[in-house]
Amino acid sequence: MQTVAKRNVSPDPDESLFDSGLLDSFALTDLVSGLEAEFGITIPDRDLNPRKFDSINRIVEYLENQG
């Protein structure tokens, strides 16, 4: 999140990353690429619903579901 937001941030796990201004459309693209690189996974385009990545907890939930 620090890299994507380009500043030190520590969002509440349930806080909307879009509503708080930490993510915009293009930063979301960077976040998804960062998750793929960090966790060594490929996130299919079909899974790329912005709502799935709208909070830290939602991102964690998505990653846990990937096994």
Place this chain on the structure above:
Amino acid sequence: MAYLAGFGHYLPARVVTNAEIGARVDSDPAWILSVSGIEERRFAADESLVDLAVKAGEAALASAGVVAAELEMVMVATGTSPRNFPGPAVSVAERLGATPAAAIDLPMASAGSLFGLALAARLARGPILVIGAEKMSGVVEREPLEKGVAILFGDGAGACVVHPSRGRLRVIDSEICSDGAFAEDLKLEQGQPLLMNGRSVILQASRKIPAVISAVLTRNELSATDVPVFLMHQANQNLIDRVAQTLGIDSTRFFSNIRRYGNTSSASMLIAASEWFAADDSPPLTPVVFAAFGAGFNWGALLTETHA
């Protein structure tokens, strides 16, 4: 494969500045420029969608040195047809004097002209006129005005003659793709406001456009660095820049006129191609890549090389 023999475009005269459109949706002109790269767009007044398409088509025929009576087919891509059927293609073909050439509508926003070029290149036994025409002003002015939509779009038309045996650009390869899972993320129903999930559109376009360009280039043993000119749907300057960044090339390789015309949906790629074609002085045998992404989602890329 076939050749792209000539391009043409037409833009209505009335210039709508960011100050004018911004006043209607309570947006600062500088903010509009920063989020889109757009400074102004054109809105047609009394001209119809068919009027715009015919003028662009006539310009492309003149550029290609083809007369309408020679045409085998006329394709018109648009997301803003004012009626369900018949679509504008039959009227455009009749007005151009192309009857009885087959007139085919591609009711596709943004990616329609790219699909038209790809299909025409595969089908052409005689000259095929592909037109992208949009009258987006009638859409963005529908209430309730939505800021993220109203600031983006403009009117215009672009056209290209696809020829089976001659032209300055030879079509090498193309790939066109669709995924209806995202049909609700960008849609326009008759008489309704345009609905756009901008986050989903940007996210998908940012991944799909570079991917399809890379796929077409790779199977032709090329890389993005080999391509001096990209002619892409003019959706948003920030998206164009993002696609260039993902491909690892400077965004100056992407011809851009979005600052002056806004997003003209299916017309934009051919308007850009027409302006590039008129000004181009590139040497022979350089690759030129077309690419687009739009509602559906539909997306694709087409690889050409300049032909002596």
